[in-house]
């Protein structure tokens with residue numbers, strides 16, 4: 211099987227490639243490219259099942275929690291081949307596959323790891339309940355209140371923008387346990403089952419008219435103390451592990467797919483003799499974007515190879531986050547202008563320029579807005595005093 | 598072809614008129630009403646059209662002889678800037694621009710009937726969405742009918758009435774009556790829900806009137822009016838969403854202070870207004886030239902549309918970001934504006950093509966020994 215080749219990277223790549231082609235043939239790519247909403251959930255669940263059958267769902271996890279203990283090189287190869295093969299994406303499992311282990315492995319109890327990690331490896335979908343209506347950029351200002359009642363926390367409050375919360379089985383939840391101390395010091399980190407009584411999810415409509423995030427209303431929700439990650443009032447510290455996992459491998463997968471997309475886009479334009487190919491202004495703009503995207507892939511590889519305590523660690527993820535998300539926005543803006551008027555007609559086609567353009571604004575806001583990233587670059591990276 | 602107009606109101610009167618339009622839109626077409634319109638929960642499109650008719654907005658620019666107020670390009674600018682600021686739905690731009698154009702071109706019948714029907718709100722016009730690039734439709738041997746298809750801006754009448762489309766033909770511009778049989782409009786679903794786009798299908802559609810255009814000047818003038826209206830809409834809308842965003846930034850608290858107090862965001866807000874001010878004054882140049890009958894009007898109008906629609910895209914996009922998460926939602930206003938901005942940018946012709954055309958006009962002026970850069974006294 212594929213994992214047998216883990217010591218020979220070339221053979222490993224070959225095996226992943228063959229398996230990807232056989233399991234998700236590129237000729238069928240339009241099926242998953244077209245899927246939206248619940249259909250997309252089904253496609254991505256199916257793909258994760260297939261990956262699991264051959265040990266490629268969580269191969270980067272430690273062996274004792276259902277992984278194969280593979281290194282970063284393997285992860286890079288996998289993501290690379292999945293992108294090249296036009297296989298279905300795994301965005302829905304971003305929290306499950308990255309945030310959950312990044313939080314539980316260093317901070318969770320043995321019992322939590324044994325319960326939740328294999329479940330995630332088996333396809334459980336998690337969401338993240340950090341942001342609140344009044345606590346976005348100022349996350350530490352969160353107010354959702356948890357009060358201890360014997361061996362349970364009783365939680366009341368409201369979360370917002372929680373991606374895929376309408377499909378999730380568990381939630382990584384930040385709550386306030388001590389309102390009297392400084393805001394960073396009174397936060398606790400909990401695991402919440404989404405089917406607990408008192409949990410209500412209401413989808414929020416995006417600018418595209420679609421919806422894949424929602425508000426979570428919490429009314430007297432009882433969460434066992436056993437579901438606490440770390441000690442009471444250490445939630446802020448624990449959450450830093452969760453947030454750190456948002457940068458890095460995630461960006462890698464997206465950037466690989468974006469480059470595949472741009473290369474295909476250009477090939478198609480040549481094939482169809484698109485009008486914009488004769489326009490010098492657009493020619494130059496395309497080549498600028500093409501160059502910057504390749505540069506981004508280089509930067510992400512540097513980031514991935516860097517040990518977590520490297521001196522640039524504090525700055526590089528933020529640099530990449532801002533560069534990547536703004537580049538993405540510019541690429542779709544380019545595609546809008548290259549297509550002209552027809553880009554303004556509603557088009558259900560995969561990655562229609564206007565749809566992608568509107569979606570791209572989500573990325574410049576989520577996961578720490580680009581303004582907050584710039585503050586981090588200036589303060590942590592460049593050593594400038596806080597404003 | 599001279600597009601000069603009689604200016605009948607002084608500056609104070611114009612300001613009063615602008616305020617009166619703004620007042621109506623603020624009460625009838627506020628954010629809540631527009632959102633309800635997007636969700637098909639009200640009839641804002643037709644109620645606004647009725648109001649516009651009753652208040653004489655549709656005739657603001659037309660010569661007094663045609664039942665208008667005689668405000669010319671100034672009127673187009675003033676009204677469209679306010680409609681843009683409120684993201685008002687409706688086919689105002691094509692109707693206002695075609696009417697204005699018909700009052701200035703000659704050599705055709707039906708002028709009185711057509712303009713009268715516009716002023717009374719009974720007729721709406723549509724124009725080729727890509728007017729500057731539109732290819733002539735086929736004409737019958739006697740020139741009496743046209744056949745072919747074309748994407749048009751406007752069309753579906755906001756109020757019960759008649760729709761006419763201006764279509765290019767070899768000898769000029771034909772006006773076709775949309776009867777639903779020989780000439781049909783099929784709505785195109787577009788991202789911007791505040792405008793109508795349709796595909797016109799003509800098969801031997803009778804020509805109501807023919808505007809001859811041997812030298813292309815008539816078409817250029819229509820293009821200038823549309824350019825000016827789109828530029829005004831863009832400037833007004835950019836300002837509208839920027840002001841709403843600044844209001845939001847004053848009310849939104851993070852880190853125990855209004856986000857409007859962060860210097861990084863204050864500079865961004867200032868930059869928005871620097872961009873808007875630039876385009877507002879470029880538009881002013883175009884308005885003055887059109888109203889003075891200047892031969893440079895076509896050049897300035899095209900530069901104004903290109904610049905203003907790009908600035909509008911920039912401003913609306915930044916307003917999404919300045920709002921944070923709520924800026925990415927359907928419930929808040931920024932998405933309405935970014936969609937309108939992207940459509941404005943695409944309409945008439947690409948901004949690259951408009952600037953190229955403007956350069957051609959500059960070269961022509963220089964070849965004729967004319968300067969294009971005099972400021973009006």
Ligand SMILES: Cc1cc2nc3c(=O)[nH]c(=O)nc-3n(C[C@H](O)[C@H](O)[C@H](O)COP(=O)(O)OP(=O)(O)OC[C@H]3O[C@@H](n4cnc5c(N)ncnc54)[C@H](O)[C@@H]3O)c2cc1C
Nearest residue numbers: 338340341346347371372373572576579581918919921922
């Ligand atoms: C598509 C999407 C998916 C998301 N998914 C999740 C999720 O799964 N789980 C979750 O918990 N959250 C999620 N979020 C929430 C996201 O983390 C917040 O939207 C983000 O942190 C910004 O917070 P806010 O929306 O409250 O904006 P605000 O914090 O109100 O920001 C408004 C504006 O002010 C700027 N600003 C704020 N503070 C400063 C400062 N100090 N200096 C300069 N500028 C500043 C911001 O950059 C922004 O431009 C998601 C958001 C989006 C858009």
